Amino acid sequence: MTRTILRGGHVVTVDAADTEHADGTVAIEDGRIIAVGDAAPAGWDDAEIVDASGCLITPGLINTHHHLYQWLTRGWAQDAILFDWLVALYPTWARIDADLVRSGAAAAMAVLARSGCTLVGDHHYVFPQGGGDIIGGIVEAASEVGVRLHATRGSMDLGRSQGGLPPDFAVETTDAILEASIQAVSRYHDPSPDARVQVALAPCSPFSVTGELLRESAALARDLGVRLHTHGAETVEEEAFCRERFGMGPTDYLEGLGWLGRDVWMAHCVHLDERDIAKFAATGTGVAHCPSSNGRLAAGMAPIADLLRAGAPVGLGVDGAASNESGQLATEIRQAVLMGRLRSGADRMSGRDALRIATMGGARVLGRDADLGSLEPGKLADIAVWRIDGVEHAGIADPVAALTLGAQPPLSLLLVGGEAVVRDGELVKSDSRAIARRGADAARTLAARA
Incomplete structure (x- = not known):
């Protein structure tokens, strides 16, 4: 039995009541939170004590959308909108392999971990x-970090010959995709509450996949008991593509193929009207909000406040590091x-609203809110401890604002299942x-291949 007590920090639980403890304690036993409050449980004299004075304690942050392999092409096509950016990068991305992806993914996840x-x-x-086994390479990188x-x-x-955006050499056949999806779930998905790895099915976007693949993937995912993910309503160009090709906007098109529901989340969702927002809320369809990437590609500003007010699940995302070179989640x-x-x-958007999106919102989007996303007894001890007594944050009137409005605070401690990762x-x-070093070498190797 392993016991740890985080003591003396400002604890933001992100529970349903938005409980905070100015001089709080979080007690952890065997990877789960046992108690949160103003004092440690009785009889814990054998626990490891972590002095968190001068710190802000929050749930670990949850990244609901990324393209880890894009770490290898940061800084490319810097001034392009989404469609032009994709056309410029597809030929290079089509030359990746499992070893390169593993190196890029490890670098991207190292930065994510160091940002909480x-x-x-x-x-x-x-x-x-x-x-090679690209998903396996990503799984190995996550374990390493x-x-x-x-x-x-x-x-x-x-592919392009069928009216899509990607070049034909960058696409697969529908049958091969469905078979590979079954194999990935069978090999790597862990449905247990404390899972380190879970798998979803994720046809890329309305302009890069067929309606048949979207429909068949939805049916397959529900048969396998896993979630569904795609891009949706990211740009005005995507809206125009859908209206020209399908006679309707992205939300209506995806709805007709079985792609609205509590087991679905979509990235970006910048261009939603009131009717779309109502559908997301009514069906429980989740949104991965990626504000920096939306700015980098001039996609627009997503209606997040309206989605939240309607009751739709919303999480936070970095998006691919080739459209958000920072790679940091905080x-x-x-x-x-x-x-x-x-x-x-x-x-309409407070700092605490945004922190909730980054924690409990993300857990809800990924279907893990029973075990992650807040600091409450019984939940997994995925916890970030931020130092806010340095010159950048000392004296700030609200400790939460140090994280949500100030510079990213130094990360004193990051726990995953009670184990220190940072x-x-x-x-x-x-x-x-x-x-x-491995990430930089992999980026150079991929550039040479291109």
Whole structure:
């Protein structure tokens, strides 16, 4: 039996009542939270004590959308909108393999962990012929860093010759995708409450997959008991594509193929009207909000305040590192506040709203809110401890604002299932310098192939 007590920090539980403890304690036993409050449980004299004075204690952050392999193409096509950016990068991405992806994914997840992220949602949809076990490489990278992973077996089967955006050499056949999806779930998905790896099915987008693949993937995922993920309503160009090709907008198109529901989440959702928002809320369809990427690609500002008010699940996402070179998740909290206020007004998106999106919101989007997303007895001990007594944050009137409006605070400690993954800003289970070297080598190798 392993016991740990975090003591003396400002605890933000993100529970249903928004409980906070100014001088709080979090007690952990065998990877789960036992008690949260103003004092440690009685009889815990044998526990390891972590002095969290001068710190903010929050649930671990949850990243609901990423493309980890894109770590290898950061800084490319810097001034392009989404469609032009994709066309520029598809030829290079089609030359990845499992070894390169593993190196890039480890680097991306190291940065995520050092920015307070305990659960990484990844959307991988490029599988070159002969590229090896790419999903396996991502799983290995997550284990190396020490974070949880919600991997997806993504896909594209609508090449340019059929009216899609990706080049024909970058797509797979529908039958091959469905068979590979079954194999990925069988090999890597763990349905248990404390799972380190779960898998979803994730056809890429309405402009890169066929209606047949969307329909068949939805049926297959529900038969296998896993979730569904795709991009939706990201840009005006996507809206125009759907209206020209299908005679309707992205939300109506996806709804007709079985793609609205509590087991579905979509990335971006920038261009939703009131009717779309009502459908997301009524069906419990989740949204992965990626504010920095939306700005980088000039996609627009998503109606997050309206989605939240309607009751739709909303989580936070970094998106691919080729459209958000920072790769940090904590900084997206501040971006969510700023973008939300620009879109909807200063009183429609508070810092605590954005922190909830980054924690409990993400857990809800990924179907893990029973065990993750808040600091409550019985939940898994995925916890971030932020130091806020340094010069950047000392004296700030509200400790939560140090994280949600200030610079990203230094990460004193990151726990995943009660185990330290980051301590004093450095990875515990692996060497960040070695990961950085491998990532840089992999990026150079991929560039040479292109």
